[in-house]
Amino acid sequence: MSDKKKDGLDNLIEFILSDETPVGPEDEDDLKIFDDAIALAEAKLAKARLERARSGVLASNMTSNVSDLKIERARRLYERAKAGDATAGLTLAARFGDGSMDGDQDAILEDLAELEADDDDEN
Numbered sequence: 117m118s119d120k121k122k123d124g125l126d127n128l129i130e131f132i133l134s135d136e137t138p139v140g141p142e143d144e145d146d147l148k149i150f151d152d153a154i155a156l157a158e159a160k161l162a163k164a165r166l167e168r169a170r171s172g173v174l175a176s177n178m179t180s181n182v183s184d185l186k187i188e189r190a191r192r193l194y195e196r197a198k199a200g201d202a203t204a205g206l207t208l209a210a211r212f213g214d215g216s217m218d219g220d221q222d223a224i225l226e227d228l229a230e231l232e233a234d235d236d237d238e239n
Contacts, residue, residue: 182229190228194221 117125139147197206206228 182226186229186233187225190225193228194225
């Protein structure tokens with residue numbers, strides 16, 4: 117929770133607890149506004165949860181079933197390209213600005229294996 121939201125919530129709680137007068141019919145409109153605000157917040161929370169769930173499903177659907185053999189072939193191709201072998205037919209770009217791709221290696225190898233599998237399917 118952000119500091120701004122926490123401060124607002126603290127102020128609301130303090131406001132509610134500071135008045136010891138009983139709630140009466142004249143407070144009905146104020147309570148309706150409060151109930152509507154809570155319903156809106158709950159709807160926003162539900163929407164955010166749904167979006168996170170959708171993102172998770174999308175991410176899990178993106179994983180492939182590339183065989184270990186194809187990953188190993190991709191690893192050899194990657195190592196050749198990383199060593200500067202122009203015959204590897206790949207151009208590698210560093211990510212994160214540190215000149216290294218080692219942190220992305222598993223994803224790179226899987227992508228290469230999928231590309232090779234696509235090439236094999238086309239030929």
